[in-house]
Amino acid sequence: MNVLGIDIGGTKTIVAVADSDGHIIALERIDTPREQGPSAVLSAIESAVRALLTHYALRITSVGIGCGGPLDRERGIILVAPNLPGWDNLDLVHYFRNAFGAPVVIDNDVNLMALGEARSGAGVGVDHMAYFNIGTGVGGGIVISGKLYRGCGNAGEFGHQIILPDGPDCLCGKRGCLESLVSGTSIARRAREYLADHPRSSILKLAGSLDKVTAEVVARAAFDGDDLARRIWLETGEYLGLGVANVVNILNPRMVIIGGGVAQVGDLLLDPVRRTVRERAMTQLADDVRIVPGVLGDQAGIIGAIRLAVERD
């Protein structure tokens, strides 16, 4: 009795087969051919899975899929897929149930990262926790009493809480959202803006040109001791700290896990987050929470997708 997990991302997709306890037997990464539209992506995923199943002579009894949201879990469709053009209202469950003849459960990709960290990562044994994913965008997931909390279906949009009411435009169409202030995209944008007044910063040298400035370059410059780069991370951590403080005040979790590509800078980001939460959240609630980095890296989502397939929840 094996299960299949699929973690569909805007650039990479991971598929993995696991045993009924969720231990991974085989895992494959493919590029997401998103420019070719949904049917090309779906059949690329199907082919990758079939190759795995044939090679390892496995059969599957259940499928868990993570994808950008918001989505309608009951109807099994993606409502809006910000990273996947043409995927709005796509019936993902129907496709893969037909393809593999097994029940399919879907969820928001960041919810599944939260589930992955809860079951096999930094959050093992923690009853109430909140997960922030800081990457190109900013997402969230909530685990309550060990289970994913979804509200009406799409809870945990931590990235779109309003941190600065008059802040920058956000990709969601609103403004001043946490995402518009701490995502990788925002870090790169702010770095480019600030460079005009800081021509001696090493960020530009490391990037090569202004259009090649990324959050990763700003991280490397900060580790090299560049003042502007360090200031950008400090500012980012303080904004993120406000968002974490709000989630702490609202959910009173025992743990906040910060994952995602941008979070890999570690304490450069987490130190100002922790300090800001201590300064700005209610004292008793700040005392209750540990703020820790995710430990599953870019496998958090696929591990969560497999747990979804195992738990069928």
Add this chain to the structure above:
Amino acid sequence: MNVLGIDIGGTKTIVAVADSDGHIIALERIDTPREQGPSAVLSAIESAVRALLTHYALRITSVGIGCGGPLDRERGIILVAPNLPGWDNLDLVHYFRNAFGAPVVIDNDVNLMALGEARSGAGVGVDHMAYFNIGTGVGGGIVISGKLYRGCGNAGEFGHQIILPDGPDCLCGKRGCLESLVSGTSIARRAREYLADHPRSSILKLAGSLDKVTAEVVARAAFDGDDLARRIWLETGEYLGLGVANVVNILNPRMVIIGGGVAQVGDLLLDPVRRTVRERAMTQLADDVRIVPGVLGDQAGIIGAIRLAVERD
């Protein structure tokens, strides 16, 4: 088999006895003699309860108590009581268990208002809901799958989410909290500030003098058509809308209930709240939520305390 509910407030305390289904048999309001310190308050409450029990010839098998928090439910003590000087670390459970020989459960007063509205008010039959109490301060309560969600014990501090990072000082010791922008205290403070530039506003006339300006006076002036007063309510509703939008984005509830004395102005406050949530929360999540006024008035807390005693949760 009857139960006792106690709702301890900074100025008024309500005690009530109910049957095992939670229907109120007898209810009594007393002034909270808080200036005389905790033992005077506790014995005033005990006397009021004994008078009720004797008069109606009732016995009780369980007690539910609501009080300002944060508190430690497991140890049965109040950690910090902002409205009750001298109550920090008070062992409330011990006192009333000894007094009445019955098990005692305590909870945050606003949590119990949320429970009251969930069981007998605007939230009957709603699975996931968030309750905002807008009074002298601003509190919150979260109901998930029909049960109070408490996190590590004190979740739902909606009033202390940060709305304006550089905003006014808050009584909690931080700044820019929702409470510092929308509480009755804040409305009165802003009205006094704005009056300097608006000498013709009817607020001052209605109040009699600057130190008698209250949120209630600002409400009366607004209903009379006073421009400044209407602007203050609009501003208050927009700030509150940001706080509600954040809770909607984080919890994706099916309903947000706005209760408390300040909320009694109705649509003067709720219209800008609803508009702001629609403008600032994620579209799908804003579509999921109904924002409604509480219906239990100042009895929400005592009804919740009785439910706590019945459900012993």
